[in-house]
Amino acid sequence: DIQMTQSPSSLSASVGDRVTITCRASQGISNYLAWYQQKPGKVPKLLIYAASTLQSGVPSRFSGSGSGTDFTLTISSLQPEDVATYYCQKYSSAPGTFGGGTKVEIK
């Protein structure tokens, strides 16, 4: 099975900072990559799919890039409401493996 590795596992940044999270697949998955946001005590929310397509209603400060094995989620200007854990997921085939998550906090 394809493994999904996220880094870092956690980060702390100031409001307004640019934040970058990476996700690496152990084999190529084309662009079948999604990013989810899970706020504390809440249900996961789809942010980005097809590596770079913003889900409807998601703020434009979120963006995604990459193809093949290396992917990136960027928050262009971190806001207090972005405190959450972010997960990547490959959905090219079963199993739809998730990355281990990146916890984002405000410094």
Add this chain to the structure above:
Amino acid sequence: EVQLVESGGGLVQPGGSLRLSCAASGFSFSSYWMYWVRQAPGEGLVWVSRINSDGSSTNYADSVKGRFTISRDNAKNTLYLQMNSLRAEDTAVYYCARGVSVAGTTPLGYWGQGTLVTVSS
């Protein structure tokens, strides 16, 4: 409005069984693949299983293969997860989810609120 409501969670002893249900509404249930995802307390998301629209094709994570069975009743708009031979490591919130499209290769755009399964003696 898409709604997914899980039920059936609870406390069960190791080796026991439990059946989770997910009642779906607000969309054409019989057109979509459906999924189960779990999250142990304080841990990350783990993909568990999926089933195609007519129930003829299923997939499982290695960790549950042979112990869990996913099924659906399209007449009742309900998804199920039969969990047998439960282990302590199966303790988690179990989420029912639907893809953003009817394709099998789709991200998960809709999630239920989850139901907690606790495996303990």
